[in-house]
Amino acid sequence: MENHLGENHRRCTLQKRNVTRELKKGKHTMYALKRVKKIYIRVHEITQIDNQTYQCLEREQNFCENLARMCERTYTEEKPYRCDMCEKTFIQSSDLISHQRIHNYEKPYKCSKCEKSFWHHLALSGHQRTHAGKKFYTCDICGKNFGQSSDLLVHQRSHTGEKPYLCNECDKCFSRSTNLIRHRRTHTGEKPFKCLECEKAFSGKSDLISHQRTHTGERPYKCNKCEKSYRHRSAFIVHKRVHTGEKPYKCGACEKCFGQKSDLIVHQRVHTGEKPYKCLECMRSFTRSANLIRHQATHTHTFKCLEYEKSFNCSSDFIVHQRIHMEEKPHQWSMCESDFLLGMDFVAQQKMRAQTEELHYKYSVCDKTFHHSSALLQHQTVHIDDEYICNMSEKGLDLSSHASETSRVS
Incomplete structure (x- = not known):
């Protein structure tokens, strides 16, 4: 015991404080108080000897020595334990062992209530609070509550914009x-999570879980406003904003707001002029990936008619063309029992019938009248080469000289 009494006064060389005394007062570093006091005393069955010296009865390890050493590392930022997979470093070997479970997909700590698994026992403890309804950690900025201090820490980065995890390949940062x-x-191209139904592989477990719902048909996220359901939680969150009107993503240039972050990113390209999606065939660039995909069809003529060997760039044009063969006219109006091949023709007919029987647009050359200015302009194209014979007047006229005579009937 004399050796312990000699070591119990070892001081933190940077702070010049007696470690054991400050630990008892609870005034030393948060790291020493939380990590050392809780873990060493609980796990290694440390007992207090002579009210000053702590010793691990299991390993006969001097507690003061380890506490002082760990305290010094919190100030010197010394982290001697390194992960071979991601180069992350740790102060304690136990932290490294826990961290490596992330790479090995090992989650030995299972919740008895929902069978959810975790890689660290502290994560399990925090999760179990969700079942008890206990949320001890509150964000002082927005007032949101969390069951785990780690969740609060990650959440606060959404306010500060901090992203401490840097990719060495592309310099992209993450919270x-x-x-x-x-x-x-x-x-790396690694996809460790494989679907047992179709052998499709995924880089993230959450992606695999979402994919498996396409086989099971499960839609666990249900809206209580309109009873719509979703496979993905992210899609469900976006949908709820339709009912609440929430648009949390604001453009810094024009202050326009959006319900989805992806819409904000696309919108910001209007201000920056960025067009990140480039066609490798003609080097044309686009602001949206969907526009690039549609453009690429112009090079491949993706949609082909089997009867006439005609090709189309867009699926919508291909569908309309097929209706010609099937003599299908899906747009019907009950007022006049007319059928239309195209939806836009149907809409135009509705507008025409909604107007009065008076013909508003008159062409003074031949006195023909029309419901729409577009119909009048189309009629003018009949008179080609600037010289024509009007069927009604049989006069030879110069179109350019009478262009000004087109007027709207009052």
Whole structure:
């Protein structure tokens, strides 16, 4: 015991404080108080000897020595334990062992109520509070509550914009270490999560779970406003904003707001002029990936008619063309029992019937009248080469000289 009494006064060389005395007062570093006091005393069955010296009865390890050493590392930022997978470093070997479970997809700590698994026992403890309804950690900025201090820490980064996890390949940053690990798989091509139904592989477990719902038909996220349901939680969150009118993403240039972050990103390209999606055939660029995909069809003529060997760039044009063969006219108006091949023709007919029988647009050359100015302009194209014979007047006229005589009937 004399050796312990000699070691119990070891001081933190940077702070010049007696470690054991400050630990008892609870005034030393948060790291020493939370990590050392809780973990060492609980796990290694440390007991207090002579009210000053702590010793691990299981390993006969001097507690003061380890506490002082760990305290010094919090100030010197010394982290001697390094992960071979992601180069992350740790102060304690136990932290490294827990971290490596992320790479090995090992989650030995299982919740008895929902069978959810975790890679660290502290994560399990925090999760169990959700069943008890306990949320001890509150964000002082927005007042949101969390069951785990780690969740609060990650949440606060949404306010500060902090992204401490950096990808060494592309310099992209993340607020969560798990997001960085998942992102790195885009560089390595690793897809460790495989669907047992169709053998399709995914880089993230959440992607696999969402994909499996396409086989099971499960839609666990249900809206209590309109009873719509979704496979993905993210899609459900976006949908709820339709009812609430919430648009949390604001453009810094024009202050226009959007319900989805992706819509804001696309909109901001209007201000920056960025067109990141480039066609490799003609080097034309686009602001949206959907526009690029549609454009690429102009090079491949993706949609082909089997009867006439005619090709179309857009699926909508192909569908309309097929109706010609089937003599299908899906747009019907009950007022005049007319059928229309195209929806836009149907809409135009409705507008025409909604107007009075008076013909508003008159062409003074031949006195023909029309419901729409577009119909009048189309009629003028009949008179080609600037010389024509009007069927009604049989006069030879110069179109350009009578262009000004077109007027609207009052």
